[in-house]
Amino acid sequence: MRIIYIVFLALLSNPCFSQKNASVSFEKWVSLKNVNSPVISPDGKTLIYTMTSTDWSNNNYDNEIWMSREGGEPFQLTRTSKGGSSAAQFSPNGRFISFLADRGDKTQLYVILVNGGEAIQVSKDEDGIGSYKWSPDGSQIAYAKTEADTKKDKAMKERFGGFGVEGEEYKQTHLWLLNFNYDSAKVPIAKRLTEGNFNVSGFDWSVDGKSIIFNRQRDPLINSGVSADIVSINISDKKITPLISNPAADFFIRWNPEGTAFVYTSTVNDSLTQFYKNNRLFVYDMATKNSTEIATDIDENKSVIDWNAKGLFVSALERTKSKTFTVDTKTGKTKSVNIPLDLIGTVSFSKNSDIIAVLGRKHDGLNEVFVGRLNDPLKMISNNTAQVASWNTPINEVIQWKSKDGASIEGVLLKPKNFDPKKKYPLLVVIHGGPTGTDFPELAPGSVYPIMHWVEKGAVVLRVNYRGSAGYGEKFRSLNVRNLGVGDMWDVMSGIDYLNSKGFIDTSRMGSMGWSQGGYISAFLTTNTNKFKAISVGAGISNWVTYYVSTDITPFTRQYLEATPWSNMDIYLKTSPMTNINKASTPTLIQHGEFDKRVPIPNAYELYRGLQDRGIPSKLVVYKGFGHGINKPKERLAAIWHNWQWFNKYIFAEEEPMFVE
Template sequence: MLRRILGLSLLAMPLVAQSGTRSPAIDSLLSIRAIGTPRLSPDGRQVAYLMTSTDWKADRFVAQLWLQDADSGVAHQLTRRDDGVSQPRWSPNGEWLAFVGTRDGKGKPQVFALAVSGGEPLQLTKAEDGVASYAWSPDGQRLAYTASHPDRAREARDSSYGGFDVVRRDYARLALFVLNVDSAMVTPQVGDRRTQGTAWSVGAFEWSPDGAAIAFDAQRTPDPVTASTADIYVLHLATDSVRAVVTRAGPDGDPHWSPDGTQLLYTESVDYFHNAHLAVVPANGGASRIVTATFDEQPQFVAWSRDGVLFSAQQRTASHLFRLDVAQGTVTRVSGPDPLAGSGWSLSRDAQRVAFVQASPTALPELAVAQVASFAPRTLSHQSEQITEWKLGTREVVRWKSRDGAEIEGILIKPRDFDPSRKYPLLCVIHGGPTGVDRPVLPDARTYPVDLWVNRGALVLKVNYRGSAGYGERFRGLNYRNLGVGDAWDVVSGVDALIAKGFVDPARVASMGWSQGGYISAFLTTTSTRFAAISVGAGISDWRTYYYNTDITPFTINYLGADPVADPAIYAKTSPVDYVKNAKTPTLIQHGELDRRVPIANGYQLRQALEDRGVPVEMIVYKGFGHGITKPKSQRAVMQHNLAWFNHYIFGDPMPDFTRMVSVVQ
């Protein structure tokens, strides 16, 4: 039986976070059901989306497919699969919803289709190594998908010699396949492979409006180090011929057809911190033209209608929808109000209605719909009912000047009963990226139990340090050849600005972060005496170690300008271990065992260097994980380890034995 939820809120967002009295426990924070990936039906009357919940018994997060009427608010749960689903897509006629999943939790991910009118999902694909992505043809009669093609020669090699990889030569490249939907609804199909050879690995793709061609981006290999080789191609299905349309230096990706099929719009990039731009090129090849040259942020394509291109972009701590006039290159903001934090934008076929997820400082992210022209959002979901009993802090944007005069923003989270005449502990939480951004919204990341500290009487400052998204190209470039150094200025100056206001206890200040935030925290632990305790999550401790071991070596060159042999001085300037003789701050190090992005050697190196100098240090390795800790039980451990560490050094609680999991004051 389909589960039904009735009701439709006409308010912009509920103010639920102001009335609760109970501080949430860690397991409650990790058990929040979350809405994501909204997909508006072609006629704009229904919204499909994923609802992710926590399966503690299986130790995983599971996403199920839901369908909600955009007018009445009636919602139905469509799938109940043990391992969940992903990538929901409407058929062009709106009668089917496709998704990627497995058969009874076994085998490789395949494309399934579910009739909106009811019935069981039908498996459409039978890709031997599973489906990476897929798209319906404009008439709904065919399905294109990407998958790796089985490498029989490698299978024979491994059978004789065991498994091994030749570094940066052994790859499973993605190819394009096309199948007939009617046939696949009778028996799952292996599509016809339409891109041949090993010259490329296919990424994003889109059907032409007439269904005669597919535009796609491809790079030489699926390895991130070859991302700069990505170019734009068009596959003509009648002849299986492929034409290179854009072959400029630098990565070019995410191609989309104009409504009349004569042009392609794509994203043109240079490196990690310069603005990416949307550009257009004739579909048959020719000169390309940047159409967002005057827009000072990173545009993310949403849709191309007869009224122009719609794209989303970060604007400081907000996130909005914009319309681009392709001919004139002019950009107009569509959404509002100014602080709107929207994501997951999805439009109806006529681009008159939009569905999206709306975040807020006082409520959980909710599903919303709006008419594009008037943009008066209506909230469809009731996610925030999960936290009505919770006591949560208030969130506001604050600004200060860094050491070099750069304006920095952050999010200050205060206890609900904040009294400026008191002295509060201050915990800094630093986002990753570096081109991430923190916003004054709920919920917080599943790494640091922010509101538990706030409810105990602490302030939390989230710092949008130089390099963060949303503040323009110049701001993102301020940490070029200045990584760590300038970032640390931004954090410490923020701490000093709040101390100057008189409500922060300077003896009880801490810092923590993951990835780039972990690197900045590592830099602070060896260069500053401001902090009583620090936590380094998957952070870089030595850029030389990072450069030689990471899977994204070009990132280092982009930001530091040279390799370690060509310019050893810049690597010394920006590496926390080079300042370790100054370290005194007790430091917790957390790292995934299998991290290829920031290899775990960085954690071991920092731990040993601190121990050698008598600095209190603990290192915890989370087994089986890479750069992110992705399962609920291990996320529970991450949060509890951080809670115990800072409860001891900031609040004076006894230090638990980390070799045993014990209850921690929450």
């Protein structure tokens, strides 16, 4: 077999493209619009959110801001040709909407009057800007910017060419201040606020506007998060005051409304707990300088939604649903809040009213934007689900079974609408990444696996929330510690046994696939079982030693395997797909991004070479210029087609070309 390099696909609308047994084309599926990031104005009367659409001509996704006034019909507010507009915020007085956009002068900050008019540019930074925050009185804007090359950097490159030192290839991010005056004809010049050999990774203004609190870490590299402390800087004299300095990672999240306390997350003294253990939330009192842990009664990772006059709000997964809670900051105890949706992405609170905006969905719909009041019915503002109203979408059912060791496992079973339990259906297993990801019921599941199309073609699909998945508590997430791959395979194969006991799957026609950790589990299945007719490994780990020495998150391996390769090679061998490569027999498609730092591409080549040497049908597709994900529409379309072809050939005995010349 040969390695295929994908650069792009041309002429996507060309009628010579082939796609049998599907009422919706892959292009139409990839072109589904998505809504995100709702923000409600301080007075609760105006809602803004982003809508993402697919720009095939520029091979990109376009984000634009939409607006709804007092719950009315939404309309498009911005139109930016290059990548769209993002990070929309209301000014503190609610008069302006600010956003980031690249309109030919790198990413700059723009504002537009809520009542209408043209957007004006209010920053002119030659390097472009990143995240930003309005001061409480609206007179200033703080923004973060990554440092540019210095004269020394440029001189070094001119003399010695390009080279990099591992662990030293980065530029620090610092804070800058911008005065805001809408009526001024001039774009103001920003002034630098922070400087030094550290990185700013998140920030917010104090309630009185006299200081800025931020997370300070030694550099922006992902593993440096363990060094993060919380500090504040005085605006007038730039004096930095340390606030939280535990031995491990500390990250500021949100002030209380009075500015007398803030909530933060910390691993306290354990630098590895950010992977499978529950995160920990604390409230720091500025007067007493004491911290109190909160929300310990939630056995899951917790996300802070907001801290406002109505309380401190957090969210957490509970199996295949998400829940919202208020936290009593004195006792640390939580109480459930009723938001009538199965999944909640974002909740935005207005400052001067009780109106909220919510991004979420029921399991039988796509993400939508809603407005309303807590504990009341919500009004849907967007109409995203209408895009699939006429599609032949699958039936989703959450099922449960026992794994080999007795662990209770859930999964989502997708069946065709004309499902007949007396028939035998091919089974395709699609495995999520993470491992702390979670699969939910979905009408048209995304990524690079055409699940909806296979169900329409006449298959059933099982999406397994294997041990390690979020939503089932810390103990469940810990079940694959020192048992990666092995326990995951138990969960997948026991799920297949459960479906087989119901009598409606054809075990002679089964396939498995997944990306990242799902790719690793699929690779483990490739070399440890012969039950499948075909497997697809997307950005998967094939050898934990190879992975450990080249990934950008080495602590991940040390935590889950509780060892380095040099201290315990046996556990690395036990859990690596390559250990049993000589037992492999399943035709395997391997998909990988060329510049993947999370799961570096040697993992793909190692598995591919092992399969090739054994004469097993295998194909390696390298997506040129991509990292861990395929985040452009044309290459995503290519990855979908490669999976469609592979499984159609080995599961459905159909040879289907991507296009006919």
